[in-house]
Amino acid sequence: MTEPTVSTSAWIEFLKQQGAQFAAADPLELQDFGALAPKAEEQESFFAPLTDLGLIGAAGDDAASFLHSQLTNDVTHLNTEEARLAGYCSPKGRLLATFLMWRDAQQVFLQLPRALQPAIQKRLQMFVMRAKAKLSDQSDNYAVIGLAGPAALNALAEWFPVLPASPYSRIENTNGTLIRVADAQNGARFQWIATPETLIGAWPKLAQHLAAVSPQAWRLSEIRAGVPQITTATQEQFVPQMINYELIGGVNFKKGCYPGQEIVARSQYLGKLKRRTMLASLDNSEVDVRAGGEIFSSADPDQPCGMVVNAGASGGGRALALVEIKVAAPESGSIHFGSAGGPQLQFHDLPYVLADPQ
Structure with a gap:
């Protein structure tokens, strides 16, 4: 993916200029876009900045094989045109984290809640040993928008003329990465992962097609799709x-x-x-x-x-x-x-x- 020139802090400040309001206890927890903004739960088509998600990058000759030995899904055969779900378990088989996973030519990416990322990254790093793999925090290098609903297809056309055709397919170009995730309510959903600069530039045109809402709308769509996510409250609770x-x-x-x-x-x-x-x-x-x-x-x-x-x-x-x-x-x-x-x-x-x- 294209290296960033604008930091996440600039992305957060930009969102505040658009009316985004963040939790006092967590400066990355986007709560809403103000009392007069569209209700997140009422939108069929929307785009939502997913500021609560973190990103681990794994680079090096052995990055894929190392992660393959740690996660519940196949990493060595993961190609650049797909994404996969994967879990990270304790020795007792209980999930410590769940990921959306994809790769580009340089590294494998693991997306998970920011609240879990530091501890999970540290734990994975402990087991690298002699493998030629380096884990890094990519959370501040990329921003993420979730898009859903019929209007999202037209909204994305300017940057991605051809959209991922099926769930968990991926397209990458100079505008970043677009992943189609699990459908919800018979409709396609996408994550656009790009530099903050790219998404800041795209915002005005996206807003012409879609309502900007809080991540709550995206979380509801994940629930409707039946896609669970491990959080701090549920670590080590489930096989x-x-x-x-x-x-x-x-x-x-x-x-x-x-x-x-x-x-x-x-x-x-x-x-x-x-x-x-x-x-x-x-x-x-x-x-x-x-x-x-x-x-x-x-x-x-x-x-x-x-x-x-x-x-x-x-x-x-x-x-x-x-x-x-x-x-x-x-x-x-x-x-x-x-x-x-x-x-x-x-x-x-x-x-x-x-x-x-x-």
């Missing part, structure tokens, strides 16, 4: 299959060893999976529905039957969430957030089938 990660292409069972691989493989092939992640909505007018929150069944109210993986306000006093849960729990009783007397969850179909291993 990949608990969050459907093998169903969405995040696990390769033929690639060989990585930390936790035996446990992940055992979960896949020995017996029926008893826990999965499902899509649910619930009332959040009086509770704070967020990742890490526990859920309970009326049939067994004294102990939790699952956990919220990701959640976001979806308007009208409701929240949308991906919840990891015992598969049998919804069949034996009503499911509630926080306690057996908390808001009840209503379950919805995911855009893929919760299949058992063959």
